[in-house]
Amino acid sequence: MAIYSVRAMEVRDVSQVSQIEREAFPPPWPATNFKRELSNSLTYYFVACKEAPEQKEPRPAVDALSNPGPAKSRLDSLRLGLRRLFGGQGLPAAPSQFILGFAGLWFMVDEAHLANIAVRETYRHQGIGESLLISAIEVSIERKAQFVTLEVRVSNKIAQSLYRKYGLVEVGLRRGYYMDNKEDAVIMTAEGITSVPYVKRLQNLKQAHAQKWGISPS
Ligand SMILES: CC(C)(COP(=O)(O)OP(=O)(O)OC[C@H]1O[C@@H](n2cnc3c(N)ncnc32)[C@H](O)[C@@H]1OP(=O)(O)O)[C@@H](O)C(=O)NCCC(=O)NCCS
Known part of the structure; x- marks a missing residue:
């Protein structure tokens, strides 16, 4: 039975989210200024948190x-x-709940850009990353974005497999995109996310995920 829920990120979550970011994307990856991101209307950050x-x-x-x-x-x-x-x-306000993972979206015209997504190392492979991606796509649809796009390291097969499951496909390469080791980034995109077939696919995947991890339907 899943013991977490996904909600919008709040200022009280910033220190835990920064900790998860450092764990997932160690320096010299530049740290996100989460407080600034929270007050930007073109971004949306959310967290998976353990239910008390x-x-x-x-x-x-x-x-x-x-x-x-x-x-x-x-x-x-x-x-x-x-x-x-x-x-x-x-x-x-109650103190922050225990945060298991987070994700952030940037909205530009009809594009939703998944800027980051990460789960605490000890809580991976329990469906949390997938819950965050489902929420990211749902919010993108609500905000009337037509496509979701992102960059991912060529070596990050786990994340690529998660994105592929949700219909994101490779559309290009950014050579030497990552500052630490000059690794290339694969650009992955899912187009037509508001179309009936995509929404149906998302619903089916969400249902299968909920059944697998014992999440009550929302
Ligand atoms: C990528 C990440 C967010 C996935 O989160 P997670 O909670 O472990 O993933 P889930 O348990 O929800 O798994 C969902 C899907 O991811 C893929 N996946 C997860 N673990 C995997 C593994 N060990 N090998 C291959 N694929 C894997 C699968 O497609 C899986 O779907 P399935 O269960 O139907 O096979 C997590 O690994 C992470 O935080 N990594 C570090 C940060 C990062 O790389 N972020 C992406 C930047 S672009």
């Missing part, structure tokens, strides 16, 4: 109104009441 175990609300030891008790338990009772009343909304 369900919090059991402790029963307050005393009734806060009839017997206020010590200041701390009054405060706890008040927080508990607020949480019950507003379902957690309007309360101070």
Whole structure:
């Protein structure tokens, strides 16, 4: 059963995402300025995060109104009441959840460019990278991009296999694209992502992925 969910990246996630980026793309690959990216309307960053175990609300030891008790338990009772009343909304932001992976898109006219995608090393091969790619393509379709494109190292067969599964095909080569070892980049693109056949293919792949990893349908 999958124990993670995919959501938009927030400022509180930046330090964990930077850590995952450093692990996946070690220096001298230039670090992304995630804070700047989050305030750019032409980019969209999102994360896969571990779902916190369900919090059991402790029963307050005393009734806060009839017997206020010590200041701390009054405060706890008040927080508990607020949480019950507003379902957690309007309360101070919770600390970041444990981030398992992230991806980022840049939008340019009708193009969605997958700028990066990475999963924590110890959590790879569990369907998380695929979940992130599915979300990336879905967001691209929502934003009316006509094609998804990206660069990937010629040696990165794992990522290429993931992209190929989702209909991205090799359309060119950028010679010496990577600064560290002057490795070539393969340009991969999926065109017509809003077309009926592509959307159907995406739905089928998403369903198969959900079944394989026990993800409830969204
Ligand atoms: C690429 C990456 C994001 C994949 O994430 P992941 O969570 O391990 O991948 P998943 O478990 O979701 O696997 C999805 C698909 O990826 C491919 N894949 C994953 N592991 C693979 C392996 N060991 N060998 C070959 N293909 C593999 C397969 O196509 C797989 O689909 P399948 O299960 O139907 O065979 C991850 O390896 C990563 O973070 N790598 C480092 C960063 C990176 O290279 N990013 C890409 C930059 S362009």
